[in-house]
Amino acid sequence: MGEAVLELQGVCRHYLEGDARLDILIDAELTLRAGETVALIAPSGAGKSTLLHIAGLLERPDAGEVKIEGAETSTMSDDARTRLRRLSVGFVYQFHHLLPEFTALENVMLPQMVAGLSKKDAATRAQELLEYLRLGGRAAHRPGELSGGEQQRVAIARAVANGPALLLADEPTGNLDPRTAEHVFATLMALAGASGLSALVATHNLELAQQFHRRVTLHDGRVVELE
Numbered sequence: 031m032g033e034a035v036l037e038l039q040g041v042c043r044h045y046l047e048g049d050a051r052l053d054i055l056i057d058a059e060l061t062l063r064a065g066e067t068v069a070l071i072a073p074s075g076a077g078k079s080t081l082l083h084i085a086g087l088l089e090r091p092d093a094g095e096v097k098i099e100g101a102e103t104s105t106m107s108d109d110a111r112t113r114l115r116r117l118s119v120g121f122v123y124q125f126h127h128l129l130p131e132f133t134a135l136e137n138v139m140l141p142q143m144v145a146g147l148s149k150k151d152a153a154t155r156a157q158e159l160l161e162y163l164r165l166g167g168r169a170a171h172r173p174g175e176l177s178g179g180e181q182q183r184v185a186i187a188r189a190v191a192n193g194p195a196l197l198l199a200d201e202p203t204g205n206l207d208p209r210t211a212e213h214v215f216a217t218l219m220a221l222a223g224a225s226g227l228s229a230l231v232a233t234h235n236l237e238l239a240q241q242f243h244r245r246v247t248l249h250d251g252r253v254v255e256l257e
Contacts, residue, residue: 032064034100035195035228036085038253041094043080054080055091056251062196062228067219069239070232071256072248078232079200081248085230086198087115099195116145120189122199122218126181128173134160134184135169142191152191159187162224163217179210183217190221197222199231203238211235 041058044051054077062068072078083089084096087103096103098118103111128137138156143149160169163183173181182202189197202218203211215238222229231242239245245256 032226034061034097035064035066036060036062036230037095037097038081038085039095039097041081041084041091041096042251043077043084043089043091053251055084055248058094058248058251058253060085060230060246060253062230064195064228065222065226066244067222067229067231067242069242069245070230070247071234071236071239071245072232076248077251078248081253082198082200082230082232085196086119086121087111116141117192118195120192120194120197122182122185122189122197122202126173126185128181128184128188130173133170133172134165134176134180134187137173137184138187138191141188145192155191156187159191160184162221163187177210178206179214182206182214186214186218186221190225190227193225195228197227197229197231199229201232201234203233203235212238215241 038058038060041055043055044053058081070078084091098114101114103114135153135156138159139152142152142155157166157169160166163186165180165183168176168180203214206214218229219241221227233239246253247256
């Protein structure tokens with residue numbers, strides 16, 4: 031594996047519920063290297079989404095450091111964190127969150143145009159990604175005209191459109207039937223292998239998790255390696 035793409039060092043996160051303090055992450059440590067895929071397997075409420083939000087700079091930890099491609103983010107301004115997240119991190123959620131009024135192609139173009147790419151170049155890149163994900167013939171269709179698996183593959187294309195080093199996915203196949211889930215996972219793994227992308231994917235599917243390089247869980251707020 032290559033250089034570290036994501037490093038969580040001593041990350042802590044807690045929430046207050048009335049007078050009670052709920053510790054979600056306690057000195058969490060995790061490193062993902064270039065091209066490495068890691069499955070995050072833990073029960074609901076264990077803190078998977080919190081870990082992903084912190085790793086993706088959507089949420090600040092109460093203590094500890096998050097490094098993205100070697101850059102320390104704890105002292106960054108919100109604008110600098112947003113810029114780093116936009117260029118280096120892609121997200122896929124359980125619900126695809128595609129914009130219903132836009133076509134599949136346009137949904138994949140949008141993040142590229144936000145990042146400053148021309149409309150023409152964004153369209154070319156989006157079409158290439160959709161072709162790779164076997165959706166080239168569906169590029170002009172809106173989300174409502176696509177199956178659940180197709181919508182999630184468009185969401186994956188959108189997440190990697192800007193060529194991020196890190197992909198974070200939160201139960202990306204949670205709403206799909208087993209066969210479709212397997213196909214979406216295979217697509218995700220092929221994309222990671224072809225592009226050298228690092229991926230941290232939260233999932234309940236133990237069978238699919240076996241396809242990843244490593245598997246980790248959360249126990250008492252800490253990241254623990256699984257066999």
